Amino acid sequence: MKRRTTEVLVILILAFSVLLVSCSKKEQAKEPQTLKIYSIIHEEETQALVDLFTKQTGIQVEFLRATTGELVNRVMAEKADPQADILLGGASSYHIQLDADGALEKYRSPAAAGIPEYAKSSDSTWTGFCVLTLGVGINEDRYKAKFANIPVPQTWEDLLNPAYKGEIVLTNPVSSSTAYLFVEGQLQNRGWDEGWKYLTSLSELVGQFPDSGSAPAKLVGTGEYTIGIAYIHSIAKYRAEGFNVSMIAPAHTVGDVDCISILKGAKNMDAAKKFVDFMLSKEAQELMSSIDFTIPVNKDAKGAEGSVAVSDLDLIDYDTDKAAQDKDSVLKKWTETVR
Amino acid sequence: MDRDSKITSAFRRRFETSPSLTIVWTGVCLFLAIFIAFPLICVLLTPSASDFVQVAQSAIWKKAALNTLYECLCSTFLAVLIGYIYAYAVVRGHIPCARFFSLIPLIHLITPPFVGGLSFILLLGKNGFITSKVLGLDVSLYGFWGLLIAQTLCFFPVAYLMCSQTLSAIDGNLEQAAQSLGAGKVRTFFKLILPLSMPGITSSALFIAVSVMSDFGNPMLVAGRFRVLAVEIYTQLTGWVNGGFSAVLGLFLVIPSVILFILQNRMARRDMERTATIGGRSSEAEASNPHPATRVLLTLFCLFITACVLAQFASIIAGSFQKIWGVNTAFTWNHIKNLAKCTKEIRNSLTFALEGALLSTLIALVASYLVYRTNCPLKKTIDTLSQLPAAVPGTLFGLAFTLASTKVGYHNSAVLIVIAIAVGFMPFSYRILSSAFSQIKPSIDEGARSLGASRVKVLYAVLVPIVGNGISNSIIYDFIRGVGTMSAVIFLVSFGTPLASIKILNLAEQGFWGDAAALALLLTLITFAAVCVWKLIQYLIGRSRKD
Numbered sequence: 001m002k003r004r005t006t007e008v009l010v011i012l013i014l015a016f017s018v019l020l021v022s023c024s025k026k027e028q029a030k031e032p033q034t035l036k037i038y039s040i041i042h043e044e045e046t047q048a049l050v051d052l053f054t055k056q057t058g059i060q061v062e063f064l065r066a067t068t069g070e071l072v073n074r075v076m077a078e079k080a081d082p083q084a085d086i087l088l089g090g091a092s093s094y095h096i097q098l099d100a101d102g103a104l105e106k107y108r109s110p111a112a113a114g115i116p117e118y119a120k121s122s123d124s125t126w127t128g129f130c131v132l133t134l135g136v137g138i139n140e141d142r143y144k145a146k147f148a149n150i151p152v153p154q155t156w157e158d159l160l161n162p163a164y165k166g167e168i169v170l171t172n173p174v175s176s177s178t179a180y181l182f183v184e185g186q187l188q189n190r191g192w193d194e195g196w197k198y199l200t201s202l203s204e205l206v207g208q209f210p211d212s213g214s215a216p217a218k219l220v221g222t223g224e225y226t227i228g229i230a231y232i233h234s235i236a237k238y239r240a241e242g243f244n245v246s247m248i249a250p251a252h253t254v255g256d257v258d259c260i261s262i263l264k265g266a267k268n269m270d271a272a273k274k275f276v277d278f279m280l281s282k283e284a285q286e287l288m289s290s291i292d293f294t295i296p297v298n299k300d301a302k303g304a305e306g307s308v309a310v311s312d313l314d315l316i317d318y319d320t321d322k323a324a325q326d327k328d329s330v331l332k333k334w335t336e337t338v339r
Numbered sequence: 340m341d342r343d344s345k346i347t348s349a350f351r352r353r354f355e356t357s358p359s360l361t362i363v364w365t366g367v368c369l370f371l372a373i374f375i376a377f378p379l380i381c382v383l384l385t386p387s388a389s390d391f392v393q394v395a396q397s398a399i400w401k402k403a404a405l406n407t408l409y410e411c412l413c414s415t416f417l418a419v420l421i422g423y424i425y426a427y428a429v430v431r432g433h434i435p436c437a438r439f440f441s442l443i444p445l446i447h448l449i450t451p452p453f454v455g456g457l458s459f460i461l462l463l464g465k466n467g468f469i470t471s472k473v474l475g476l477d478v479s480l481y482g483f484w485g486l487l488i489a490q491t492l493c494f495f496p497v498a499y500l501m502c503s504q505t506l507s508a509i510d511g512n513l514e515q516a517a518q519s520l521g522a523g524k525v526r527t528f529f530k531l532i533l534p535l536s537m538p539g540i541t542s543s544a545l546f547i548a549v550s551v552m553s554d555f556g557n558p559m560l561v562a563g564r565f566r567v568l569a570v571e572i573y574t575q576l577t578g579w580v581n582g583g584f585s586a587v588l589g590l591f592l593v594i595p596s597v598i599l600f601i602l603q604n605r606m607a608r609r610d611m612e613r614t615a616t617i618g619g620r621s622s623e624a625e626a627s628n629p630h631p632a633t634r635v636l637l638t639l640f641c642l643f644i645t646a647c648v649l650a651q652f653a654s655i656i657a658g659s660f661q662k663i664w665g666v667n668t669a670f671t672w673n674h675i676k677n678l679a680k681c682t683k684e685i686r687n688s689l690t691f692a693l694e695g696a697l698l699s700t701l702i703a704l705v706a707s708y709l710v711y712r713t714n715c716p717l718k719k720t721i722d723t724l725s726q727l728p729a730a731v732p733g734t735l736f737g738l739a740f741t742l743a744s745t746k747v748g749y750h751n752s753a754v755l756i757v758i759a760i761a762v763g764f765m766p767f768s769y770r771i772l773s774s775a776f777s778q779i780k781p782s783i784d785e786g787a788r789s790l791g792a793s794r795v796k797v798l799y800a801v802l803v804p805i806v807g808n809g810i811s812n813s814i815i816y817d818f819i820r821g822v823g824t825m826s827a828v829i830f831l832v833s834f835g836t837p838l839a840s841i842k843i844l845n846l847a848e849q850g851f852w853g854d855a856a857a858l859a860l861l862l863t864l865i866t867f868a869a870v871c872v873w874k875l876i877q878y879l880i881g882r883s884r885k886d
Contacts, residue, residue, distance in 0.1 A: 036834055042849050062834040065845055070829055077741045081748060083833065142466070166479065175574035208481055208563045211574050214848060222664075223466040242667050 035271040037063040038071045040089030041258065045291045052287060053278050059271045067212070068094060068177070075263060079103045085266035086275055091177040095126035095259040096324055105262040107273055111280035115297045118320070119257045128257025129279045130294040133313055134182055135232035136248045137217055142167075142226045155250045156186070159202060159227065166207040167226040169216040174331050177256070178213035182229055184323045184330060185254030189316045196333070203338045221245050236293035236306050251314040257297065360794040364715050367706050371724040374762050378739035379731065381746060383590070386583035394587045400571060404591060407552055407568045410483065414490035415548040419540060421491060422498020425644060426539075428637035429499075430506040431532070440641045441503070444496035447648045448819045449866045450655065454859050456560030458654040459489050461664070468654075481563030489557045492647060494550060498543040500812055501771055505539030506532070507808070508778050524630055542774045546767060549596045549729045555826070568592055572735060589735045596730030597723070655863070658856030674857035681842060681858055688839040689865065691753070692821030695760025700813045702761065703768035704806075708798050711776040712784055729766035733826025736763060741830045752833035763827040764820050768813035775809035776802065811877055815870055822866050 039046040043065045050061045064071075064084070072094050075087055079101065087098070098104050099121065108124035119128030136159070138152060146167065153159050159168065171179035187195035207225055210216070216228030217235050221243035228235075235247040260279050262272045278284050285301035288294055293307040303309050394400060422444075428434050429441045462469045463480050470476050480488070509532060517527045555569040562570070572588045658664040662671050703725065709715045710722045728736060740759050744750060783805075784797045792800065803810065825840045832838050839862050846855035 043845060064832070064834055064837075066829070066841070067848060073738065074741065074830060077738065077830070078745055081745060081750075083750060172574065206564075207479065211559055211570065212848065222460075222464075224460060224464050242663050 033268065033271075034060045034062050035086070035268050035275060036084040037061060037086045037088050037275070038074065038084045039063045039065045040068050040071055040087070041065075041288075042292060045288060046088065048287055048291060049279070049284055052284065053275060056278065057271075057274055059274065061275075063088075069175075072098065075103050076101060079264070082263040082265050082267075085263060085268045085272040087261050087263060088279070089258050089260070091132070091181070091256045092121075092126065092128065092259050092320055093177050093180070093256075093324065093327075095121070095261050096320070098261065099123065099125045103264055105264045105266060105269075105272075107262050107276060109273070109276045109280055111277045111298075114299055115280065118318075119297045126259040126261040127276060127280065128259050128297055130258045130285070130288060130297055131255050131310055132231045132233060132258055132294065133249065133255040133308070133310075133315065134178070134185065134229065134253050135235065135308075136250060137220045137228040137230050137235035137238070137245050138248065139220045139223050139226050140244050140246055142223045146226060152246075152248070153227070153250075154248060156198070156252065158250075160198070160205070162205070164227060165205045168202070168206045169208050169210065169219050169225045169228040170202070170206050171213050171216060171229075172209040172211050173334055175211040176213040178231060179209075179229070180323075180327070180331075181254055181256050181318075183334065184326060185252075185316060185318060187326070187330065188319060188322065189252050189254075196337070199334075200337055217245070232308050233293040233295070236308070240293065240306055247308075249308055249313050252316050253313060254318045255310070255313070255315050256318075256320075258294065360713070360715070363705055363795065364709060367702060367709060367721060368717065370702055371706070371721060374758055375724050375727060378736070378743040379727070381742040382586055382735060382739035385742070386586040390583035390587050393584060400568065400588060400591060403566045403568045403571050406565055407592075408595075410486055410490070410565075410567060411548055411551045414487055414494065414551050415544055417487065417491040418494040418547050418551075419498045419502075419544045421644065422495040422500075422543060423502045423536070423540060424637070424640060425495065426499045426503035426506055427532075428641050430503050432634060432637040434634055434638045434641060440645065443641075443645045443648050444499040445815070445819065445870060446652060446863070446867060447492070448496045448816065449823065449863045449870070450651065450859065454655055454856075455489060455493050455651065456557050458651045459485065459561050461654050461658075462650060463488070469650075479563070481561060482565045483562075485561040485563065486558055486565060486567075489561045490551050490554070492651075493554075493557060494547045495644070497547055497550070497767070497816075498540075500816060501543035501546070501774065502536060502539040504771060504809055504812060505536045505774060505778070508775070509535050524633075538774045538777055542770045545599045545602070546729060546770050548599060549766075552592055552596065553730065553733070555733075586735070589731065593727075593730050596727075599730075652863075655856045655860050658852060659860045661853060664852040664856060671853070674853040677854050678857055678861055681839065684837045684839040684842045684858075685862060685865065687753075687836055688822050688862065689869070691756050691760060691836075691838070692818050692824075694757045695764070695821045696814045696817035698757065699761035699765045699817045700768050700772075700810060703765050703772050703813065704803070704810060705798075707769050707773035707776055708802065711773050712781070712798075712802065713794065725769045726766045728762050728764075733763060733824070733829075737827050737830040740827075750833075752831055752836045755831045756828050756836060756838070759827045759831055760817070760821040760824060763824065764817040767816055767820075771809050771813050771816070772806060775806040779805055811873070815873060819866055819870065822862060 037046070037050070046063050046065055050063055053059065054061055066074075068090050071087060072090065075082070075084075075098055078084075082103075087095070095104065104125040106124050108120070109127060112120055112127050115128070119131070121127070136153065143152065147163060150161065150163060153161070170182065173179035173183045183199060186198055189195070190198055208219070210219070213230070214234060216225075216230040217238050219225050220228035220230075220235075221238040223244075232247050232249055235245055239245050239247065260276055262269070262276065266272050280298055282298055282301045285296035285298045286304070289296055289301070289304040289307055291304075293304055295303050295307055295310055425440075425444065429437050434440065461467060463485070464470065465477070465479050465481075470478060470480070513531060513535075514527055517531050518524070522530065553569050555567075555573040558565075558567045558570045559573070568588060568591060572592070575584045575588065659674050660670055660672075661667065662669045662673075706721055706725045710718050710725075715721075731739075737759065740755060744755055749755075779802065783801060787797045787801045788794070823840055825844050828838060829841060829844075832841050839858060843855045843858050843862070846852075846858065
């Protein structure tokens with residue numbers, strides 16, 4: 001019995017150390033001079049873009065896909081010694097925050113000359129590569145079953161119908177930039193007092209405040225809820241995949257840009273700059289729109305069929321700086337009044 | 340200097356006789372200091388004073404803290420109750436197919452965490468298969484009740500593992516003695532079996548309480564508008580990148596957990612003296628059969644729980660072969676075909692989880708031995724540090740690891756992932772092993788020692804064989820949880836080290852539920868096969884020993 005247990009212990013220790021050594025060797029065998037991208041946009045979209053970039057330039061790319069929160073935290077934590085070269089995707093508010101933290105490199109791409117002012121930062125750190133706008137997603141089956149007599153909502157005000165109680169999903173603005181955009185948009189459009197009156201009435205009808213910005217489209221798609229407030233392109237994507245959802249772009253809606261930034265201290269600076277140029281090019285913009293139904297910022301690029309063009313939308317003049325300044329007070333008031 | 344010399348002299352007094360134990364002790368202390376204390380200190384230094392003020396003024400956490408407390412008490416109670424009854428049925432209930440039933444909690448542990456929440460929505464959601472299609476109800480379980488169901492189902496396997504360990508260690512002779520002295524079956528249970536299984540019950544209750552408190556996966560999916568602290572932390576951290584604020588909230592979670600540890604330690608000490616039942620190798624008398632009616636009830640109970648677990652599993656299988664999970668039910672092979680892209684993820688997950696499980700069990704074994712069987716210095720510190728990771732929300736711990744590794748400029752993500760898995764699941768290994776140790780009478784080691792065995796020899800030659808079952812359970816559990824873990828490693832995966840669990844989360848988050856389900860199914864099957872092989876080897880070794 002004694003010998004057996006000794007053996008087991010020795011085997012345990014040996015097996016462990018062998019495995020550990022072997023995997024650390026694997027880790028070291030990495031190719032040098034590869035552009036490294038932290039990607040917040042969808043995996044298949046990133047893969048397609050990266051493939052096209054490698055085909056055009058011959059530069060090898062590795063990417064790591066994760067959610068906004070994770071990657072933004074990572075960039076912040078690794079500020080002193082960045083492990084990636086580029087942060088691809090994420091609403092402007094996150095890039096503004098990273099910029100304020102000193103994590104971003106300055107680079108104004110020559111390709112950014114033609115894009116609108118709201119899509120680039122004033123200190124030439126981040127650049128927007130596609131436009132995201134808010135809308136309403138409706139599960140048609142569930143809507144017909146529950147609200148056959150009520151016409152489908154067309155405006156933000158229509159959502160206040162008390163019949164919808166418990167059937168609306170809105171992301172938690174404390175955790176999601178999508179929902180904060182909605183809240184701040186309503187406040188800027190209606191003014192502080194009227195805006196809060198609207199938000200308070202709406203919040204009483206909301207069935208759930210999930211934390212992820214992609215949740216409303218998902219929950220409405222599967223028919224858990226009837227109405228969801230989300231980015232129009234995310235609803236369009238679900239619709240294209242076969243979910244029975246329709247999207248509505250109400251008047252006075254708001255938009256934001258998905259941004260790309262080079263990280264300060266990036267180890268492959270030249271390749272990173274080339275990638276930013278590439279992202280703003282017509283080919284990349286159209287490729288992206290064809291996969292994810294986003295709206296290109298490059299005026300030469302055409303949005304894919306199924307995406308909603310900016311010219312078809314009634315956008316308010318959203319003030320991003322004001323949104324950043326108001327954030328703390330708005331979220332404080334939200335937490336006090338809504339929950 | 341003064342303190343050091345005090346420690347040294349204490350050290351000399353107790354450790355003089357065994358230099359080998361000193362080496363082991365130093366190793367454990369170094370490991371705990373570098374991989375648990377240091378990262379946590381890093382993360383606790385992140386918040387500024389203003390973050391504390393901000394939290395104190397904010398209304399979020401008060402409501403969330405009350406909710407957490409309430410939900411934690413209810414789910415822990417139910418999970419332990421179910422886990423204990425299940426363990427009793429399997430170990431002492433003489434129910435048919437006990438071996439099959441003993442595998443069910445394991446299957447449940449293997450399914451990646453997000454599957455629990457998602458299949459809950461598919462089965463019990465507003466448009467769920469059971470609630471809406473079978474029962475024809477239009478109800479919303481989102482909120483307290485949904486969370487209670489999800490957490491209870493999620494954590495009962497932990498209680499099962501710990502309680503079955505304790506229950507199978509109870510000597511059948513005692514039960515027979517009690518009954519031959521005239522005690523009825525009910526009386527025997529309440530006066531003998533239940534008190535003797537208290538170490539398992541309290542250990543698992545405290546462990547589950549801490550896990551429930553720090554879990555954010557289930558509350559995020561099924562809690563609806565019912566907010567709990569762990570979600571607030573995750574929200575603050577990943578939503579607005581407010582590391583300081585969430586570190587402060589994390590402290591609020593760590594404080595009750597530390598209180599629970601102190602309670603547990605007190606109880607464990609008391610139980611250790613009162614309930615140590617394994618003295619030498621007593622004859623393994625068969626426990627008597629329970630009343631037939633009890634057996635029927637226990638069997639029905641196990642069948643019900645099994646049905647719950649299998650329904651969840653069935654929903655993943657269904658998802659793997661449907662065009663769009665729950666929406667377009669047409670059959671497709673596409674999701675299975677897409678699995679070819681994920682071989683690297685799967686290989687990484689399995690290797691890292693195995694390494695993490697071995698490391699964690701090794702450290703936990705040595706640490707629990709030091710704490711429960713010796714008078715080594717810094718005993719309380721070792722005890723607390725070994726259990727602390729359970730009290731820290733995984734995401735926060737992952738962030739702590741990232742901060743610490745950046746601070747020292749170490750970026751080998753494979754090693755970091757293995758250590759994060761090991762550290763994250765060590766509290767469970769530690770609990771399971773220490774509750775096994777606390778059942779062994781101290782007279783055993785004293786006997787061996789007086790016959791001339793060294794401390795380390797007592798550990799590997801006498802104690803390890805007795806707690807062998809605990810070691811095996813701990814490795815299996817750590818491995819399974821390591822394969823499915825997300826929160827602790829989510830910040831650590833890097834370009835060369837993708838993991839299957841993270842890939843599943845990613846796919847699900849992007850709406851590719853079919854692919855996510857298929858990957859989850861494959862991962863579950865591989866893990867299950869690995870566990871079966873392990874159990875088989877264990878069985879063969881056990882048989883060859885009896886021969």
